[in-house]
Amino acid sequence: MKFNPTRAIVHNEGCDLHYWYQGKGPLITFIPGGNGHGRQFNNMMAALSDRFTCVTFDRRQMSASQVPVNKRLSPPQQARDIRAVIKALGFDKSILFGSSSGGIFAFQFALDFPDMVDHLIAHEAATIGILPDASELMDWFHHLLEVYETRGLEQVVSEFDQMMIGYDAEGIPKTVPPEPENVVNFWDNEVPALLAYMPNFWRLKENQTSIGLMRGVRCGEAAFARAPVEQAKILDCPLFVVPGHHQGFEVETNEFLPSFLEMLGTLERKRSSI
Template identity: 70%
Template structure:
């Protein structure tokens, strides 16, 4: 199917959220992570739009969804932005896919609006404070904040990017490049908030929300990949090792897509009470 996106805007809490959608059928909402822009999801949306309505958006203060004055990240506000996009699409619930910090915002959405979640798939949400080596990771993250504040964005981003395994693997295409102000907003307003933020996963499990987890095999033992194992212990939900690096859903779509569909099928069977 040829990419044929419809663009729209919904205003929510002082921000014009720019969103794009395509297809017909049950709604899947794709939530961006720290890079902020929705176009990383265009390939998977195009592949799925023959049987799903697919929507993504630029998160507030990122790409097209700019505001006059940037503010510190609020994960609950990010969840309300997801809700605004879903409602603007004319739906009262959605399948949710969120990667990286988009997975954290998706967990937050499931916590705050459980009745609006059909299924949720979190791809390498970086809840590093759940890990056995959480103290070391937290100290390293604080070090990155200090590097940013004293030596600037380029050096902080270079050191941070070194933790992203698999992007330079042979034959793996490059990812879509975010606008330059996205990185500035990420380091100014998002990274310091995300250091230890974890939505209440225990409450999400109590609510019986349908959740699946994904860990990219190219990421090896990166903290955000290992975090999925700890999330599985808390949530008691399916977890798949899937092709690709931290953005494998974007650049290795042919290998990734069968796992995505298998996860949806697994979650649907569990929801209906089947265990086979």
């Protein structure tokens, strides 16, 4: 379908959350990661809105969803923001698709509001603490924070981009860049909090939350692409290798969609067999 969403605002905990939605049917909520903006999911929404109600939003302190004073990221507050968007649309539950830290916020949502989760698909949620080389990665991220504090944003972005494998593949369109303010908020307020946070995967398994995991084939052995492998060992849930890089859903949407729909079908069949 043509992308022609309805745009709206819901106020939650001091923030006007800007969201947009399109389509009819079961709800899919698309949750942005560290770049903060929802427009990376516009192609997915257009493609799926013939059978689903699709919604996304700009996260708190990102893009249009600004607050008077930026604060340190809180994953539980991010989960409550997701709930506010879902409730504003009049739904009691949703399929969740979260990429990168958006996947982490989807996990948190499932922990706090398990009855509101239909299925949860996490695409390369970078929980580096469960990786075999977690110590080295933690040291590297703390090095990046020191680089940010002493040498500035441009240098830290340059070093961080070494992890973003596959973005320069020949013939692949460029992603929509976030506003510069989003990048500052990410390094000021989100990276330090995310380094200290780990979702309770064992509780998610105990709750029998319907979860599917994805890693992008273009990402190689990047840390965020290896994290779903370790998550799947704990959660005992489906893990798909899908087309594209860390934002393949945005720029290789047609190639990505069959895997997305196959995952939903797999989760439906798994739930029906329980």
